[in-house]
Amino acid sequence: MATGRNHRPATRSRGIPEATVARLPLYLRALTALSERSVPTVSSEELASAAGVNSAKLRKDFSYLGSYGTRGVGYDVEYLVYQISRELGLTQDWPVVIVGIGNLGAALANYGGFASRGFRVAALIDADPSMTGKQVAGIPVQHVDDLESIVHTNGVSIGVITTPGGAAQQVCERLVGAGVTSILNFAPTVLQVPEGVDVRKVDLSIELQILAFHEQRKAAEDLSRRDEEGPRGVAVPEGGRGEQGGDGDIPAVMPA
Amino acid sequence: MATGRNHRPATRSRGIPEATVARLPLYLRALTALSERSVPTVSSEELASAAGVNSAKLRKDFSYLGSYGTRGVGYDVEYLVYQISRELGLTQDWPVVIVGIGNLGAALANYGGFASRGFRVAALIDADPSMTGKQVAGIPVQHVDDLESIVHTNGVSIGVITTPGGAAQQVCERLVGAGVTSILNFAPTVLQVPEGVDVRKVDLSIELQILAFHEQRKAAEDLSRRDEEGPRGVAVPEGGRGEQGGDGDIPAVMPA
DNA sequence: TAGATTGTTAATCGATTAACAATC
DNA sequence: TAGATTGTTAATCGATTAACAATC
Structure with missing residues (x-):
């Protein structure tokens, strides 16, 4: 959970x-x-x-x-x-901040699926001073020094962390300290948070590893089927469609 | 599943x-x-x-x-x-292709967490002719016309789809037709695939919506607690750390 | 009324967890 | 031997699903 x-x-x-x-x-x-x-x-x-x-x-x-x-x-x-x-809760406005404006942070800032669902990118935050003031997706990047005031000013309760793994825990603590109570974590780190704070993790690498497991299994099955049924034992697609997306317990994964 | x-x-x-x-x-x-x-x-x-x-x-x-x-x-x-x-299955090499080199595709191409886990970005593919030949993360972008030959040449069995939603199903069918049997789908589309093909979906928007649900619930609880316990009924963090990431059945989310 | 489709029941199945015997 | 920690059992819990009565 x-x-x-x-x-x-x-x-x-x-x-x-x-x-x-x-x-x-x-x-x-x-x-x-x-x-x-x-x-x-x-x-x-x-x-x-x-x-x-x-x-x-x-x-x-x-x-x-x-x-x-x-x-x-x-x-x-x-x-x-x-x-x-x-x-x-999508009938209300949810201002979110994105911390860490690298490739992924920029991709999320440009993502069009937010606004239609009540999410508004209130601010972009990065630790690199040379980023400060630059526009990404039409939104100016602000320095992490101002994180707390940005959260307060915008009434932010949801934060998105797209920093490198090493910075994630510290950013998380500052967000929580400033009042953020929900965090979407793309960093490859298990965040420690106090009671009452929700964290969801998205981790691409984990998704790929789960695919690799099944891919390997298919290869093993094809081999054993060939043994059992003789040569040319190839599975015939039957046009079924499996359910997609949330496997019961899937941790999502992410970038370093 | x-x-x-x-x-x-x-x-x-x-x-x-x-x-x-x-x-x-x-x-x-x-x-x-x-x-x-x-x-x-x-x-x-x-x-x-x-x-x-x-x-x-x-x-x-x-x-x-x-x-x-x-x-x-x-x-x-x-x-x-x-x-x-x-x-x-991470002790073997898994060549992957990324189809759709927008912000997100580029972010994934730059992601450093692949190589260490046996994944290798074998090719980047995009439908925009003006992208062809450009380098992203040191890898040249190839045109989608060559998708099948790219998959065959590189022995690719895992494909990553980061196209707009409208293109995803078609790209999926071409990947599957070329022999890909595992797909990581970032497009906001439920892909129809034949038996034997695994699809995992990552969808940022869904993760945010789940956070919003809990955030809304917290607000409602705080209100009712104030009613039950009188003013100043504020929850005190107890330093617990909840499990993160894969909620039992979590579909992950994504870009449009 | 006849047909269609919901809402709910109950059976089944898989996942989680505390507890502890096994054993290093 | 005493202490520590695994591996497994069994109880519990939550999720899934077929089936069907309710009802539009």
Whole structure:
């Protein structure tokens, strides 16, 4: 679990399982696409297919939010978009700061998917004085010396760390000290945070290592299948589509 | 689950639970740090703390690999590094291609954490002719027209997609057609792939939305606590450290 | 009414964890 | 031998899923 609060069951938040919370953004994205195509209603089967999950799981997930569907008909797309957005807290404005404006920090600053979901890049922060004042994605880079005042001035509660690993813990402590209570960590470091601070880690290298494990397994299986079935024992794709994205317990990974 | 193969229980690979596989890279990173400090042995308690997990979980995870520890002593760091690397398939060379050399693709190309773990950026591919021939991270960008030959020539089995969402499915199909069987997808699209192809998705926007959900919940709790306990009901950090990274079922997120 | 689809139940499955016997 | 720590058991917990009654 990524939450640091232990005074309540860590896996439930207002009765909604953590696994369900992690899927709500997937549903929201699929619903947004339907909304843009002016589709008025959608069944659990259709929406589940678009989101890449099982329809029973989707209905169970929605049941935690309330009874927003109509039997025999399906779900009203606009209404569901609103309800999920509200549940996720996306109907309010979330100013975020990005600390560490290297390649990755710049990529995130340029990412267009923030604004539409209530996130606003309030400031970019870097330790390199020669970066100060430069514009990235139209936003001026500020020096890390001013971190605390930037957080206070903008009412920031979410911080994104894209520094090298060695600087991450110190940056984290300054962010937390200034009042940030949620951190998205791209640095290859396990951050130590006080109770009440949530950390999520994204780590590309870990994702690749998990892929390598399965890739290796496939090679081993193909070899053993050849042994079992004789030469030319090649697996035939059957057109199935596996679920994607969040494997139950996937730590994401990241840059050094 | 991110695996697309259904002919075996999706959650087990050679008897190792998916949740365990997802944690092996975390252990490996912590062990590598110990190795660099020339620490000869480590206990499950120490290593678990460094990796940010429960020590019982760590011992259970290692038990799937074999009995590599010594009771009363702990684990030999170097030996464990080797065993986990081997299990993950990191003792072999994995050429990868990155398709879509925008901000994010460039950030990944520059990422230093690949080579040390057996991954090698074999080629960078982009659809923009004006990018062709330019060097990014010392690697020349090649045109997407040559995708198939690039994959064949380099024996690539892992592809990274950092294109806009609209191009991702097509790129995916070309990669798969050329023989790629593992895909790390940063595009905001649920990819349809044939059986036997693994897809993992990293999506920054989803991670932020999950943080926003918890952030909103904290605000709501603080309000209700103030109601229950009267004014000044402020939570006191107790110095606990929650586990980070892979929440059981976390889809990772990404750029548009 | 007949057909469709939700919301929920209950069974199953996998993951987590404390506890402790085994053993270095 | 005494102390330390692993490897494993068993209990618990949470997540998934098929099935179907409820109901539009």
